[in-house]
Amino acid sequence: MGRLHRQPICVASALLVPMTTLATPSWLGLDGVPPSWAVLWLLPWALVDGPVSGALAGVAIGLVMDGLNLGGVSQVPALLLLGWWWGRLGRRAAPVRRTLNLGLLAWLGSMLLGGSLLAQLFVLAGWQLAPALQSWGWHTLWCQALVTGLMAPIVVSLQLLMWRRRVPS
């Protein structure tokens, strides 16, 4: 089905993720929390290119994003899982076309990503996260999931449209 990874222009589109992450203005977010561009790029990629490619792309984009961040916690495990899951959805289920479904998938993905980051913070803090840090973590998680879910119908739909044209099933 998917041969997206053999098209250099499609692979090169991954470069937009770190660039957009760096260039996101503060108004393009919820309470200053920006959307997860990695999730918004990985979702259509995995849906079109399958679980193995999705998982590998998740690891690759996760490593790049970890390099751009301060460190401490990693996005790689969550993105790997998401790439695999969305790849299986793209292969096994009927093609996802509805914008609402795309928004829901992106929202779930962002929740999983935020949840994994929060869990890592919890472990790093010795299983005792200060209440103020907990409330900040939940606030960030919900804000990011919401703004990612809201942007997905536009961003992901466009990518799906372009990539499905290039790699017809």
Add this chain to the structure above:
Amino acid sequence: MASTLRSGNSRWRGLRQLTPWLLLVAGLLLVRFSKGAGFTDAYALISRPFWPGSAQREWIQSAMDLEQRSKLMLLERDNQRLRGLLGLAQDGDADGAVSAAVIARRPRGWWQQLELGKGGLDGIGVNDAVLGPGGLVGRVESVTPATSRVKLLTAPGHEVGVWLPRSRRHGLLVGLGSSRPQLRFIDRDPDVRPGDLVSTSPASTLLPPNIPVGVIQSVNERAVPAAQAVVQLIAAPEAIDWVQVHRR
């Protein structure tokens, strides 16, 4: 009978003649107890066209600025000399500072950081202090040849030792992800109150000494094991386009 009527009439006439004087006395008393409010207001209204113009105000302002600058210069020189005698680190001087543009910012979210447009090639190193207009913003976390990444004071888990000049107490400023970090004290009674200035320690070797950081917003004296305070940072990372990096 006629004489009594005449005397009554003359009494009323006398009172009528006194009325203006009584009114005048009442008016004067009013002026006295109102601290001359009516007079000063009227004077202000009449004399407004003759008030000193903006030019004169600017001259006075510039003279005052010059006076303040000269005082500051003398104090700084004195401070440097005394610090030299005590063997403490010197204040961040202009020679050690590098101006850098903020090329990307993420003041909220999971990682709270700034990307600067200057790096190792300009002499910036890890742990250098980063100052915005008003005070300390954070510290350099990593450096590439052309860029550097700053960990903001608000970043979760970021800890910086600070000083309260009024009460002369030390504290630990801890980032909690929100825009207002928490100040933890070691003493049970840190003698701190809202409005107190928070700065870097005068004896600090990790950061430039005596750099303003923020202002105490609220104090929780019931916190265990010691009091805690919420600090409002002076330099807001959301609105900074240029910063000064103080090389160590």
